[in-house]
Amino acid sequence: MSTLTRSLTMYVGLGIFLLVVGAILSFAVQDSISAIDLTMIGYIMMGGGALAILLSLVMGSRAGGGAGGYSSRTTTHVDPNTGTRVDETRVDGL
Numbered sequence: 001m002s003t004l005t006r007s008l009t010m011y012v013g014l015g016i017f018l019l020v021v022g023a024i025l026s027f028a029v030q031d032s033i034s035a036i037d038l039t040m041i042g043y044i045m046m047g048g049g050a051l052a053i054l055l056s057l058v059m060g061s062r063a064g065g066g067a068g069g070y071s072s073r074t075t076t077h078v079d080p081n082t083g084t085r086v087d088e089t090r091v092d093g094l
Helices: 003-028 038-062
Strands: 069-076 085-092
Touching: 003 038
Parallel strands: none
Antiparallel strands: 069 085
16 A cells, blocks of 8 residues: 555545544533533534545545556567567556
8 A cells, every 4th residue: 555545544534533523522512611612613623524535535536546656557478489478567657
């Protein structure tokens, strides 16, 4: 797994974490702390989580899905005269 793929996966995980904690603060916590609106903090966390997931998906599609920026194609031929196998790999860069 490339470094880019790992970091994008980390941001998806962070986004899910922020969504879950924000939803708990917004909808499940009934306590109140003076001068702190837990519901609003929950909504802000859910927005940050959605933004982290969205940005990681956009960055992942730009990077070619984490494929490393190149594609390769391998073909195999057998020489009819000698019977030897020849493997040819072509690599296409960005």
